């Protein structure tokens with residue numbers, strides 16, 4: 001009997017029932033299925049929010065030059081006409097301005113599945129017509145991503161995949177020092193899909209084996225309730241000060257591992273002089289750090305002493321570096337692990353990203369499965385991914401990035417498939433202004449997100465449930481044939497098919513499709529997988545059998561890893577590809593860049609905004625990843641909708657803070673600062689610092705004018721965040737560095753329109769106006 005499966009970034013599912021009784025059942029052997037999937041079917045069937053037909057923005061048809069790109073009405077068109085328009089615009093821009101005027105960065109998570117990956121499909125197409133301006137690095141960990149190769153010689157991917165495995169932590173680590181926590185909330189996700197969620201289970205096993213855990217975070221909930229778990233409620237944005245004080249304390253008491261530092265690091269003398277205050281006259285003592293971190297000096301000293309007695313894993317989550325000077329948390333964390341001297345030992349040392357998604361630390365063998373080739377980009381220009389508003393607002397302007405001085409390209413056309421910048425980017429009102437600059441915006445979406453509602457040409461795509469695909473994830477032992485579960489909504493088409501039709505208009509259809517339809521491509525990918533499997537020493541079934549089985553488990557071969565183990569075994573034979581061959585605690589190349597916001601060693605620099613010295617009414621905004629969805633995906637699904645309060649995203653605050661601000665549980669409140677504002681429903685939470693407010697990311701932005709200015713009535717935190725690079729090194733986003741005020745909302749409550757379709761007009765109505 002044929003089993004049917006499908007998969008998403010949040011898990012894999014067995015499909016049962018039909019029509020009205022259709023169900024997505026998490027795999028029976030998944031120990032902790034994600035709650036996100038519960039909202040998947042309802043979001044897919046949401047006829048209000050889904051895009052049914054190609055649509056063109058009314059103002060764009062009327063030649064408004066982009067000014068109306070903020071929730072205009074739309075004219076629906078037949079596919080051929082919409083594609084003709086898109087092709088005409090692409091051709092015009094390439095002819096008049098060159099391919100360097102097309103922004104195709106198209107950042108976003110899109111959906112799981114090896115073939116229908118929107119961004120890869122788009123890049124393949126754009127490469128065939130001459131190329132596009134690309135985006136570098138990620139929103140997830142750009143600060144770490146740019147820094148790590150300098151200081152460790154390894155890419156962020158190398159580090160993520162090389163991280164010391166959970167079983168070794170459970171066996172050997174006695175103290176897990178978790179900066180930002182290790183959260184089952186974020187471990188729901190694995191890019192490309194996952195058959196299993198194991199992070200909470202490993203933390204439980206380790207705790208049962210006696211491991212102590214310290215959650216260093218403004219939120220206690222960043223770590224599950226484990227035996228031997230403690231909460232160190234550090235001030236948000238002050239972790240580097242705490243790390244430096246721990247270093248100072250260890251060195252002052254002779255508890256640093258000098259032999260390790262001599263053998264495996266370079267630049268320790270310069271960095272030590274900074275820590276001890278020799279170079280700048282300020283010892284980074286516990287007394288110095290205490291007011292910055294809002295901890296008692298004694299607590300910091302006790303922690304340093306404790307660290308020196310334990311087998312310690314210093315773990316830095318990704319969120320910590322999505323902050324002003326975010327590079328420093330990664331670098332200072334590595335320095336702390338180096339001073340403790342346990343890097344490269346089983347279960348201890350340094351970690352970056354444990355719990356931030358499910359794969360880091362997973363003890364599985366990695367297999368490089370094939371994917372659809374994207375071709376070569378004829379344009380070599382790029383921007384650091386989070387500099388999009390800067391680029392659109394300031395063509396030609398110079399900026400620094402990773403030692404280079406670059407300038408922003410002059411973009412005329414933006415093409416996006418598989419991402420939602422009007423949820424993910426910082427300072428959305430600034431983005432809204434910047435977004436009015438290009439001549440044309442083309443978006444592929446399956447739902448009327450805020451980004452789709454700001455596109456000129458909107459091309460409706462299928463959701464993963466509406467097509468066939470394959471989940472093969474390098475770090476997952478299950479290979480899943482993703483069956484088609486639902487018929488496509490309206491006239492929605494696959495990204496690939498849309499782009500194939502566009503390619504035909506450029507005479508490159510044959511190159512784009514290589515003569516294959518979806519089934520042919522899936523067979524092609526599978527044939528590649530079979531080859532890879534063979535070289536790994538096992539056989540895969542033929543394609544038809546795989547499709548019938550729905551799920552194939554590769555022969556189990558768990559593998560554990562120890563980060564930096566080869567280097568630690570022999571630092572000469574396996575020198576790191578850094579400037580010194582070792583871990584650099586002072587880095588000459590970075591120092592030579594002479595950046596005022598990223599000097600040559602880990603360094604404390606106060607963030608652009610933080611609660612220290614701010615009035616008590618200014619709260620630190622933690623815009624963490626949402627528990628009920630993947631970023632903005634499935635925000636219209638039942639799971640996310642049920643979690644809202646009066647139809648809006650929930651903000652959490654300490655009861656004492658709420659009382660002082662005259663705010664009550666359950667009411668709608670107004671979060672605001674100089675950049676903008678949003679409305680959210682208020683819940684109280686005693687397990688958090690009193691000077692913070694939590695508002696998860698991803699509510700579909702719903703920007704409306706109100707007596708209090710232009711606000712998001714639905715609760716998107718990026719109305720408030722700062723659009724600035726972490727430093728001139730990485731230019732990574734700093735979404736976790738933001739102060740806000742919270743007030744009661746006394747006016748009438750604006751209706752949330754984000755989950756409805758935009759207004760439609762007929763062609764005739766539109767033409768009458770022009």
Ligand SMILES: Nc1nc2c(c(=O)[nH]1)N[C@H]1C(S)=C(S)[C@@H](COP(=O)(O)OP(=O)(O)OC[C@H]3O[C@@H](n4cnc5c(=O)[nH]c(N)nc54)[C@H](O)[C@@H]3O)O[C@H]1N2
Nearest residue numbers: 108109110111139140418419420424444623631632633735
């Ligand atoms: N304030 C704040 N902001 C943040 C963060 C934060 O912590 N705080 N985190 C940042 C991080 S780490 C990230 S990764 C980003 C995430 O930002 P994004 O990756 O942009 O967020 P998603 O909501 O996953 O966007 C994916 C979009 O693709 C669409 N989609 C899904 N499947 C398909 C498909 O098959 N075809 C097409 N064409 N579209 C499809 C979905 O409808 C959705 O709109 O957000 C960043 N923004």
Ligand SMILES: Nc1nc2c(c(=O)[nH]1)N[C@H]1C(S)=C(S)[C@@H](COP(=O)(O)OP(=O)(O)OC[C@H]3O[C@@H](n4cnc5c(=O)[nH]c(N)nc54)[C@H](O)[C@@H]3O)O[C@H]1N2
Nearest residue numbers: 140180186189216217236237317318319356624625630631
């Ligand atoms: N459910 C769910 N899971 C997800 C995602 C999702 O959208 N939904 N997105 C995935 C993606 S793309 C990514 S990149 C990862 C991100 O994974 P992370 O970056 O680890 O997740 P965040 O929720 O942004 O941040 C985790 C916690 O860091 C803490 N934190 C913030 N600032 C500070 C600080 O200054 N000091 C300290 N000590 N702690 C701080 C906050 O309390 C926050 O709850 O999550 C992934 N997992």
Ligand SMILES: [Mo]
Nearest residue numbers: 138139140141
């Ligand atoms: Mo991310």
